[in-house]
């Protein structure tokens with residue numbers, strides 16, 4: 001065995017050190033996908049589409065396999081045109097990302113300097129926070145007394161160093177939402193030099209008149225951004241496509257640092273096809289809209305708190321963290337993988353994605369067994 005090369009002058013502790021703040025970031029822990037001893041667990045932990053993606057998207061993905069030696073369209077031309085047409089948006093105001101996660105990352109990288117801050121809800125999505133911390137920015141979390149973002153509390157945390165306010169609407173993991181009046185109020189009271197990002201990853205599952213997309217409001221304001229994803233209703237989480245609808249100047253700034261081929265070729269093909277399958281989109285929404293109230297009723301009958309959710313998931317509150325952990329353990333033994341959302345500041349709660357009929361029935365039966 002060769003002798004290790006030692007520099008006798010260097011202190012033994014000398015090694016490459018990442019920049020300030022990196023060790024302080026809690027690494028993202030995703031949903032589990034396996035249970036020891038269970039051959040085919042039912043995975044209801046990541047808000048994926050119970051029906052998978054559209055067969056049209058799968059066919060487009062296969063078709064793309066003949067073109068894998070080509071670089072993708074760096075401008076995502078056909079996808080840009082399809083999204084603009086589907087949502088009635090100006091094509092030049094769209095930026096595409098490797099999932100909406102990358103859009104948040106691009107925004108943070110473009111706007112945040114050391115010592116700046118972002119403001120979001122206390123139970124807000126972790127992706128905003130991780131990339132902000134990587135920019136050595138401070139993450140300010142507004143209390144959500146009823147597990148719902150309150151506009152006044154967000155604004156209370158805004159100061160001269162605030163560059164971006166992130167609001168997920170509907171919110172994950174709480175499933176709660178803010179009304180169009182509240183969003184308009186937030187926009188009005190926020191300094192126009194601060195970006196307001198409305199993350200609408202679950203917008204397609206909303207079915208109440210008190211919820212509205214912010215696309216309309218964003219159209220006429222120079223500091224508003226609305227993001228969407230193909231990971232949820234379109235069932236393309238594995239391909240990673242999301243986009244932001246932004247003011248032109250925001251696009252121009254982000255385009256300077258966006259890697260040219262950030263959205264891969266099969267992802268672009270499949271996403272275009274997904275938008276052409278309205279029947280699959282409708283069926284995916286109908287499944288969620290039909291099952292949410294059945295979850296409310298069944299879970300409340302067992303004595304647990306569950307609130308109305310506008311997402312493709314529900315959040316079940318237990319007495320305390322220990323009971324939530326025991327319920328989680330029982331459900332795992334029964335083959336159901338769900339999400340204990342302690343890392344979202346809700347240690348007493350479990351988040352469950354709405355699945356197929358037999359999966360939902362099986363889950364509720366296993367929960368009922370736990371409740372005894």
Ligand SMILES: *Cc1c(COP(=O)(O)O)cnc(C)c1O
Nearest residue numbers: 099100101125172201229231242
């Ligand atoms: C799932 C989810 C997204 C989507 O992330 P992608 O990177 O597009 O997969 C965005 N925001 C929230 C709140 C989510 O739960």
